[in-house]
Amino acid sequence: MRQVLLLNASYEPLTTLPLRRAVCLVLRDKAEIVHHDSTGAVLHSASMVIEVPSVIRLRRYVRIPFRTRVPLTRAALMRRDNFRCAYCGHRAETIDHVIPRSRGGKHVWENCVASCGPCNHRKADRLLEELGWALNVTPVVPRGAHWRLIGVPGGDPQWAPYMAQSAA
Template sequence: MPHVLVLNASYEPLGVVSVRRALILLLNDKAVSLESTGALMRSATHAIPAPSVVRLKRFVRVPYRSAVPLTRRALFARDGGRCAYCGGVATSVDHVIPRSRGGQHAWDNVVAACRSCNHIKADRQVAELGWRLRHQPGPPSGLAWRIIGTGHRDPRWLPYLQPYGADDALARIEGRSA
């Protein structure tokens, strides 16, 4: 099922919801559609274009969160779905300093890895194997990462995410996946 970008009344990105949830917001007159997919959603009495971007009519105060939550999906988005050791397709999460040796589950110690590299590395440190990281892990920054980190992306969202660092985030993702 497609996903919809939800913007605050101030056009600040809030999150990503399902088309069903976005339609409920539209039908309850809580949001307006800014972009649509072109497909029509039909009921017995209505035909509404399926939204791609909606903006809430009333401003919603969101508590300030400085850090992007560390999730598997956000980690794979940050690393472009590529192994931090060999550049292959990543399928697992690896701790650079293993947790068994005191490493933390934090952005600067977690990378995406392919199954083979993760298996070979096991509970050893990178220096013990003579390996090098393709990039230094660190926390992503910017409001756009909250959206991009969900793993759902739509080209129609880009104009609404650009003021919040989407270009930097997407360049980081695409640069690593090449």
Template sequence: MSQRRKSRGHLTAACSPGAPVLAAQTLPLSGIEDRPPDGGVWGRRRVLLLNSTYEPLAALPARRAVVMLLCGKADVVHADPGGPVIHSATRAITVPSVIRLRSFVRVPYRARVPMTRAALMHRDRFRCAYCGSKADTVDHVVPRSRGGAHSWENCVAACAGCNHRKADRMLSELGWTLRSTPLPPKGQHWRLLSSIKELDPAWVRYLGEGAA
């Protein structure tokens, strides 16, 4: 059996009435041009997936999002008229910005959001915790060399200048203060923010505090 036929079989299974709601996310898409003329739609494009209750779940690759739409597992919430167009033998599909599951999916509760550079920058809104200018580095308030932890409570976004001047000194030694108290963020959407550096502007309304 050829690879093309095998892919079609998997897609048919994913679109069957009894298939799991999220099964299509991991399956290949047959009949759709896999490498569009611009050479990078599948690799670069991400589509925000919402639960049926509009809770943000994940940032899907364009391929997976299109599969879910074709299988009837999700609907378009926010179209992107200027988005890339994916062509098949019978139709053209414009990749949307946001899609929503038709059926509710229960998400396991996880108390603490993992700290990543991307999430920390979103928490601090890409502003230096010391001077308020644009941040491009992460700094430990209590330096690691002096027992500081690598945690939400001890890490802040900082501009390169402040980070360099502070070095391994304590704030009290410099007479500096923080613009706000660093705390761990809460909410399911922060798990998504922890893995994304740049957000599609259309996603902001669905991601809540920290996304703007």
């Protein structure tokens, strides 16, 4: 499904939305289109035509509560590990605990990695030392406001000017 970047009234990136939700916000006059889709696609209804948005901006400012730690979610973990298995580098589809929870491992950023199905199954509830395995990268806690933007990996190239603001 096509994703649309949602900006706060201050042009700060908030999140990505499905196209349907973005169009609903625009039609309800809660948001305005900042940037149209580069393909020139349009949506038709019985009484109107609207260009497909790529970036929309809320008309009213929404205060975002300050969080010291990024919440651990499946989508955020996969994005942190670039959808790659931490053990073999193939495409990841599951989450694995480096120190298994059955052996006292916690469900925290530093203990969770993305994993492919075969590696996750092979590792089971064993430690890396028992298998002679090593991690390709050390799991760390992601930092920065841009981690709120969970959606399409890499995002739309048209979002680059707006994303640069969140990295600053």
